[in-house]
Amino acid sequence: MAWLNGTVIDRTVWTETHISLRIAGPRPDFTAGQFIRVALDIHGERIARPYSCVNSPDAPYLEIFLNKVPAGPLSPLLMQLQVGDHLWISDRCSGFLTLDELPTNVRDLWMVATGTGIGPFLSIMQTDDAWKRFDHLTLVHGVRHADQLAYTGLLAKLMHDHVKLKVIPCVTRDAPVGAYAGRVTQALQDRQLEIRAGCNIDPAFSHFMLCGNTQMIRDMSDALHMRGLKKHLRRQPGQISSEKYH
Ligand SMILES: Cc1cc2nc3c(=O)[nH]c(=O)nc-3n(C[C@H](O)[C@H](O)[C@H](O)COP(=O)(O)OP(=O)(O)OC[C@H]3O[C@@H](n4cnc5c(N)ncnc54)[C@H](O)[C@@H]3O)c2cc1C
Incomplete structure (x- = not known):
């Protein structure tokens, strides 16, 4: 290199x-x-x-x-x-947290990030492929404090341009009006993700891309396993892809 x-x-x-x-x-x-x-x-x-x-x-x-x-x-x-x-x-x-690594049957894409883990999804959402391939795209962004919800201008523009995009901010300490007050895993467990996205999680059609800290990835993966989703591998397709930052 x-x-x-x-x-x-x-x-x-x-x-x-x-x-x-x-x-x-x-x-x-x-x-x-x-x-x-x-x-x-x-x-x-x-x-x-x-x-x-x-x-x-x-x-x-x-x-x-x-x-x-x-x-x-x-x-x-x-x-x-x-x-x-x-x-x-x-x-x-x-890195393999890319759309070309996903199975071809995916209809509903869930992008779940903590903190700066939103980065790969911002890039993905700025490609044509993202908007051509899926019926629903949901970005879930978990942070501690509301001021850590970065790139809100870009996200507002993307939501304006693409009605199939839903953005769900999850803030643990000082949630502003409209944000989910709590961790992304809690939001999954109490079905707020599905309610807010207007889209049900279904192993036949859903794919989760997770990016951020190890704890979130572990907790989300465990909760998704309970819903019938599995880790995605090239040799054994599943519904959960992830990238750990730390
Ligand atoms: C594939 C990959 C992609 C990454 N992309 C990003 C990115 O886009 N933006 C970004 O901010 N970071 C990203 N990171 C983390 C980044 O590479 C660095 O580890 C981080 O910026 C800290 O660097 P450092 O040299 O100061 O400390 P390091 O020596 O790297 O880490 C010191 C300690 O801090 C922990 N740590 C690492 N990153 C974080 C963090 N973000 N928050 C809290 N604790 C952390 C580590 O586990 C370690 O215990 C990525 C990591 C990986 C593996």
Whole structure:
């Protein structure tokens, strides 16, 4: 793998601990849902971490959405980057949380994220394929605080353009009016996801893509197993795909 020279061309501050960076320069092609490696040279060592590509694969730039892990070596320094600053990006993207990995019979797509795990779904929803393939798309975004519900402008535009999209914010600490007050798993268990999406979960037609922290992925997978859904593998098709950030 080689490193490409990127330059920050835009920086959106969502909260004190959540930002997006838009990066210009040569970049590899990717499939919506994949991640790239981003690196900085820190005390003579190149420190790299994976970050999901948030932008449409057709965009002339790359965008990542990240949160600060205070004790981590890389994310606090990425948070400090300003427009014009340099960073490294890998010349390859990877990952299987993509629509081309899904079985062909899927009718209802459920995209469930915690925190910055919304990234791959933002990219997927900026492709034509997402809107051609499914009858219903539901994005469930779980956060602690309401101000962590990033990209609301883009989501509002997508909902305006596509009536088949439903967005369900789930906020655990200070839920605003309209949001579900609690964890995404609770929302599944008390059927609020289905009620709010106007769509029933059915193993014959539903597929869940999960992205974010390990606990959410484990809890959601357990709850979905109880509803008859199984982990999706290439050799053994199922209804649950996931990507763990931490
Ligand atoms: C496939 C993949 C894609 C990823 N995409 C993104 C992304 O789009 N946006 C993003 O913000 N992060 C993403 N991550 C996490 C990211 O790669 C880094 O781990 C994170 O930014 C922290 O980096 P760090 O070097 O500061 O700390 P690290 O040394 O990486 O981690 C320090 C500790 O923090 C935990 N941790 C890692 N990430 C988080 C987090 N987001 N919140 C709380 N604790 C965390 C780790 O488990 C570890 O215990 C992704 C991880 C993977 C595996």
